[in-house]
Amino acid sequence: MKYSITAFLLVFAMHFATAQETWTLEKCIEYALEHNLTVKQTELNLRTAEQNELQSKGNRLPSLNASGGYIFNTGRSIDPFTNQFTTSTIQSGNFGISSSMTLFNGLQNYHSVQRSHLEAMAAKFDLDAVKNDISINVALGYLNILLASEALKNAEEQLSLSTDQVKRIQALVDAGSLPSGDLYDINAQLAVDEQNLVNAENQLDLANLNMGILLELDDPAAFKASKVDFKMPDGKLLRMDPENIFQAAVNNQPSLQAASIRILSSEKSLSIAKGGLSPRLTVNLSANSGFSDGRQEVTQNQLIGFDTIFTAQGDYITSPIFQPTFRTTPYGDQLTDNLSRTASINLTIPIFNGWANKTNINRAEIGVLSARYSYEQTENNLRQSIYQAHTDAKAALKRYNASLRAVDARREAFDYAVIRFDQGIINSFDYNNAKTGLIQAESDLLQAKYDYIFKLRVLEFYYNSSLNY
Secondary structure (H helix, E strand, O other): OOHHHHHHHHHHHHHHHHHHOOOOHHHHHHHHHHOHHHHOOOHHHHHHHHHHHHHHHHHOOOOEEEEEEEEEOOEEEEOOOOOOOOOEEEEEEEEEEEEEEEEEEEHHHHHHHHHHHHHHHHHHHHHHHHHHHHHHHHHHHHHHHHHHHHHHHHHHHHHHHHHHHHHHHHHHHHHOOHHHHHHHHHHHHHHHHHHHHHHHHHHHHHHHHHHHOOOOOHHHHOOOEEEOOOOOOOOOOOOOHHHHHHHHHHHHHHHHHHHHHHHHHHHHHHHHHHHHHOOEEEEEEEEEEEEEEOEEEEEEEEEEEEEEEEEOOOOOEEEEEEEEEEEEOHHHHHHHHOOOOEEEEEOOOOOOOHHHHHHHHHHHHHHHHHHHHHHHHHHHHHHHHHHHHHHHHHHHHHHHHHHHHHHHHHHHHHHHHHHHOOOOOOOOHHHHHHHHHHHHHHHHHHHHHHHHHHHHHHHHHHOOOOOOO
């Protein structure tokens, strides 16, 4: 198949545009929540819990079942509907309908419905917790990309600065104002800056690749983040008592809410187990009928003659002789004649069943304790995480402020070193030391900036269960 040049260029342009598509943080989070396999698996768990809830509600309704069978007998057998022995081939059928309903079983069905509803709620909170974890991981990966992107920008600026400096030193060396050794030192620094640029590019590519892998893209290497400049967030949460943040988190963190609901669910399981000690009352209704081709009925009696019968007293009696004609009783008539109905009420009182009810109750009581311990452990972990996040965010802010002061000081020192180096007061070694100090200070500032942004956002997430970037 042949394509025109215009069509080819159009397809290529569309492919190139797709390949260069950039991703915002919001788009990354939305995509991850939609495609992440852990999220999908947790969604299936929620759907299963919802089906269990539906089934528990259905268990309170009467059951209704129909049955039927067709029998083909040869040889000697008993006709199930005439109750006569026969050696002929018999075809018969039976049909029935039955219904059963539990009237009382120690409220087990009632508690089962409540337990399944609670389990569905807990599964919903589990899904929310997984989504929160995915969102935080995506946000962290995205911030790593922005950090690498700014580091690359700084590396490019440092390389440009070194390139300009090489040109100035070359002119001074050519003019005889500086020795050739200074040019060698500056060229060495230029080589270092070029290496730093390559490393920064590699770090950015790796950060983008890691995000593509986290998002489970078909082509992870094609991921490119949008260029965003995050403003420094307001640190008002750092002035709050971490205990107040914890109290707010108790009401909005899905992991803790799920643990709380599972305590209630375990208590319902205990009620169900105790219900096994109660009598069970059920009602049953059924209707059955059937047919057999062995059942015959007389259609007519034809008089074919008379017979004389002698009595013991010597008298004789003339008796008519009839020849009956038979046919199989119609199926409709048989179904009506054979119809039977049954109604029963059954009461079962548990007396002894191998300690099954006792062990069920004991296991349920253990389950309640386990659920409570699990809640306490989750609560303790949450409190520790919040206090740790609060301390980490405060430390990150202090590090960021210190890094700002360090950058200002290093930049002033470097600017002064440039002037002195151009005047020949200091050598290239001192100049390179001043530049290296500035590069390290700027690198520390970038790391401190994004470390503070992330840790403060995590703290805000605990406070209001949302990520605001």
